[in-house]
Amino acid sequence: MAASTETPEPWYLALLGFAEHFRTSSPPKIRLCVHCLQAVFQFKPPPRVEARTHLQLGSVLYRHTKNSELAQTHLEKAISQFEDVKFEAASILSEFYCQQNLVDSAKPVLRKAIQISQQTPYWHCRLLFQLAQLHTLEKDLVSACDLLGVGAEYARVMGSEYTRSLFLLSKGMLLLMERKLSEVHPLLTLCGTIVENWQGNPIQKESLRVFFLVLQVTHYLDAGQVKSVKPCLKQLQQCIQTISTLHDDEILPTNPAALFHWLPKEHMCVLVYLVTVMHSMQAGYLEKAQKYTDKALMQLEKLKMLDNSPILSTFQVILLEHIIMCRLVTGHKATALQEISQVCQLCQQSPRLFTNHAAQLHTLLGLYCISVNCMDNAEAQFTAALQMTTHQELWTFIVTNLASVYIREGNRHQELYSLLERINPDHNFPVSSHCLRAAAFYIRGLLSFFQGRYNEAKRFLRETLKMSNAEDLNRLTACSLVLLGHIFFVLGNHRESNNMVVPAMQLASKIPDMSVQLWSSALLKADLNEACGNTMDAHEAAQMHQNFSQQLLQDHIAACSLPEHNLISWTDGLPPVQFQPQNGPTTSLAGLL
Secondary structure, three states, rough: OOOOOOOOOOOHHHHHHHHHHHOOOOOOOHHHHHHHHHHHHHHOOOOHHHHHHHHHHHHHHHHHOOOOOHHHHHHHHOOOOHHHHHHHHHHHHHHHHHHHHOOHHHHHHHHHHHHHHHOOOOOHHHHHHHHHHHHHOOOOHHHHHHHHHHHHHHHHHHHOHHHHHHHHHHHHHHHOOOOOHHHHHHHHHHHHHHHHEEEEEEHHHHHHHHHHHHHHHHHHOOOOOOOOOOHHHHHHHHHHHHHOOOOOOOOOOHHHHHHOOOOHHHHHHHHHHHHHHHHHHHHHHHHHHHHHHHHHHHHHHHHHHHHOOOHHHHHHHHHHHHHHHHHHHHHHHHHHHHHHHHHHHHHOOHHHHHHHHHHHHHHHHHHHHHOOOOOHHHHHHHHHHHHHHHOHHHHHHHHHHHHHHHHHHHOHHHHHHHHHOOOOOOOOOOOOOOOOOOOHHHHHHHHHHHHOOOOHHHHHHHHHHHHHHHHOHHHHHHHHHHHHHHHHHHHOOHHHHHHHHHHHHHHHHHHHHHHHHHHHHHHHHHHHHHHOOOOHHHHHHHHHHHHHHHHHHHHHHHHHHHHHHHHHOOOOOOOOOOOOOOOOOOOOOOOOO
């Protein structure tokens, strides 16, 4: 930590050594560290040493104490004429301003530092990334993309194809968030070519490939293309295996513009588990989703002991969101409710996490309410979620589920038709997601079934089947088959009904989807096999139906008895911390039987 190219004074080295010793003690002795750094000023040090000491003091006070005023004073004094100090000071000061919710003070600090750092490649790139991130947090993705474009061109001029790729891939990620697909495709094609042609550090090359493939996989999953994504996902999984066998190369790049990495190896590993869980959930491989969630959460627990990076909590929340949906499908509502409570606790600890995931949290509570037959609460949760999201895919998912609530309630015709107009799969569907469009056809089929318009219902359900078979959407396939079976049963066509219900049951047991299994077994039990002249199968179906009913009933009672069940009444503000115990289930069980 020498102050200049000249030999530092012995007193300076001694005080610096003591300060670092106290800072890195276990536990850190921050007060003593600050005393040592303040003592430097007693020696009337040269201006460069003075500036660096202000930076060190400001940084320590900002990161380790609550003395924000003193931290700000030192950081502002550190922005001097010395290159080795001013850019780092600008970076930390803008970070400090953001933490204090003074974003408008942070931006000019970064902009000025970017203007004067063009001869210092490392800091110029780092500050561009930092300002782009700040704009992203403010949801100003256009300004963020512009800055990342500037960074990519600067890195190209500086001869760092690696850092150019990082800028371009970051821009691609934001364009995907903005749904600017016409700009994403050429950009990802360019990135793919650069990454494949770049000959450099093997870990850096593979990490770029992971970044590139994660964007491709999430792009496919956003589009609901579960089958089409498989080759990319397989490549991604092979890529992370390759990285885990490579040793970290301690030799730093010679180009100062290339001194960056995207994510630590361990974080990348969790991210690959996460996108695998997302794929398994959409495809309806719920046991596989459970397996990878367990692995990812175990890895996260280990990482969080050593690293309090906010991205780890984000990964944890997204994993929990997916596994909660799995639990609700597989008939483990009580566990799902406890995991919803866990997400609430994580959001309590981070305002930003809550802001980004409040809509998802209310959506999950809405799905839980449907599963325990609390339709009024489900409607309230979905309505709250709709007010909190601008994300088109999530909005469409919520509207689809809210429509299913109105259909089941049977007396909300005006609200229902208003919703269905907004998610019409035949005309101006709001998103490009294959999966959500298939689900919209299913909802239309469900409504037509309840209204007794069976031929119309069959048309919608065959459309769902065609779409879900094309992309291996197993849950939608199973639901459509069993509903078609129900229609044929009502029409008295028992043979055709059997042809639908048996494969639905087989698929539902493979997922496993408890609700579809209960529904299928009820149809098979309801004289279907007797009508086809097969009493042995009818008895077996009756036994299966009894088993599924018992399992779901016990789980229903367990879930409704948990204190966390009171979360179904929370629709506003931060989630409650304390839960009052329930006296027992207060919801109707009739809908389950």
